[in-house]
Amino acid sequence: MSLTQPRTPAGTRITAQTLLEKKRAHEPITAVTAADYPTARLLDEAEIDLILVGDSLAMATLGHENTLSITMDEMLHHARAVSRGAPHSFLVGDMPYGSYHVSEEEAVRNALRFIREAGMAAVKLEGAHPSLVARLAAAEIQVVGHLGLTPQAVHRMGGYKVQGRTLDAAEALLEDALALEHAGAVALVLEGIPRELAERITRHLEIPTIGIGAGPGCDGQILVFHDLFHLTFAPSAKFVRRFGDAASLFRDGLADFKHEVATRTFPADSESYHLPVAVAQAMAQPLAKV
Ligand SMILES: Nc1nc(=O)c2c([nH]1)NC[C@@H]1CN(c3ccc(C(=O)N[C@@H](CCC(=O)O)C(=O)O)cc3)CN21
Ligand SMILES: CC(C)C(=O)C(=O)O
Numbered sequence: 001m002s003l004t005q006p007r008t009p010a011g012t013r014i015t016a017q018t019l020l021e022k023k024r025a026h027e028p029i030t031a032v033t034a035a036d037y038p039t040a041r042l043l044d045e046a047e048i049d050l051i052l053v054g055d056s057l058a059m060a061t062l063g064h065e066n067t068l069s070i071t072m073d074e075m076l077h078h079a080r081a082v083s084r085g086a087p088h089s090f091l092v093g094d095m096p097y098g099s100y101h102v103s104e105e106e107a108v109r110n111a112l113r114f115i116r117e118a119g120m121a122a123v124k125l126e127g128a129h130p131s132l133v134a135r136l137a138a139a140e141i142q143v144v145g146h147l148g149l150t151p152q153a154v155h156r157m158g159g160y161k162v163q164g165r166t167l168d169a170a171e172a173l174l175e176d177a178l179a180l181e182h183a184g185a186v187a188l189v190l191e192g193i194p195r196e197l198a199e200r201i202t203r204h205l206e207i208p209t210i211g212i213g214a215g216p217g218c219d220g221q222i223l224v225f226h227d228l229f230h231l232t233f234a235p236s237a238k239f240v241r242r243f244g245d246a247a248s249l250f251r252d253g254l255a256d257f258k259h260e261v262a263t264r265t266f267p268a269d270s271e272s273y274h275l276p277v278a279v280a281q282a283m284a285q286p287l288a289k290v
């Protein structure tokens with residue numbers, strides 16, 4: 001028996017309330033992205049609190065240049081797979097670019113698809129849109145905000161640049177964070193901002209902050225699964241720490257597979273099927289003439 005109690009009793013689900021209680025108890029919240037069923041299984045079994053089906057999957061799993069081209073239908077395809085594998089974690093669907101920009105009505109419709117068709121508990125959207133967050137909250141949809149380096153604004157930012165470095169920008173970010181909390185957001189992702197600013201926002205908010213490139217003062221931390229395990233091919237941002245090297249694991253395994261097929265050491269007899277003895281004997285006889 002482990003000395004520590006399991007995070008939640010079997011069969012129970014992490015909720016926004018659990019995350020809020022963790023903030024209040026100063027227990028760090030863990031969050032990781034997932035795009036498919038096996039990853040969701042691993043994260044849920046590892047007792048990761050929050051799983052985000054992030055639109056970064058456009059880049060990490062689909063090879064797109066940025067996150068702008070992924071559609072609602074593609075996001076739902078991944079979200080459904082993730083929800084099948086994660087019975088305990090708090091599940092968040094990332095609203096893709098264009099899915100919440102045309103009208104609030106269309107945003108509500110798209111957010112509802114994540115909840116109804118894909119089993120998500122909440123949706124996340126980038127930027128300071130407090131009236132939209134309030135509208136979603138009124139439709140009984142839980143919303144996670146996302147401020148700072150918001151990747152869907154890559155063209156406006158002129159690249160993936162740290163945000164909130166001037167006094168004006170830092171004060172505006174704090175105001176936006178408070179407005180999102182006031183509008184009913186249940187948590188807030190802070191990405192690519194100075195740690196001092198993230199600490200200040202975290203202290204001012206009642207809802208939990210989950211940081212990525214926002215320093216250690218946030219209530220939780222999130223990373224992209226593929227970054228954690230070196231399954232990305234582009235140079236990574238400063239905030240990425242590798243917790244394993246799956247690329248090396250796969251490269252070595254593939255080289256071994258190639259070698260064992262080439263030398264006919266795979267498959268072995270024990271990895272092959274056999275005829276029943278009687279059939280094998282009958283087959284050993286010369287073929288009967290017709
Ligand atoms: N695999 C993956 N991980 C991510 O974290 C991620 C994605 N994909 N796709 C969407 C965005 C893109 N992200 C990025 C990408 C690059 C930097 C980056 O290189 N930042 C500079 C900051 C330079 C500065 O302004 O000082 C760095 O050097 O870290 C940051 C965030 C975060 N998101
Ligand atoms: C890294 C997180 C916050 C994200 O939005 C994503 O993975 O798409």
Ligand SMILES: [Mg+2]
Nearest residue numbers: 054055056094
């Ligand atoms: Mg995202």
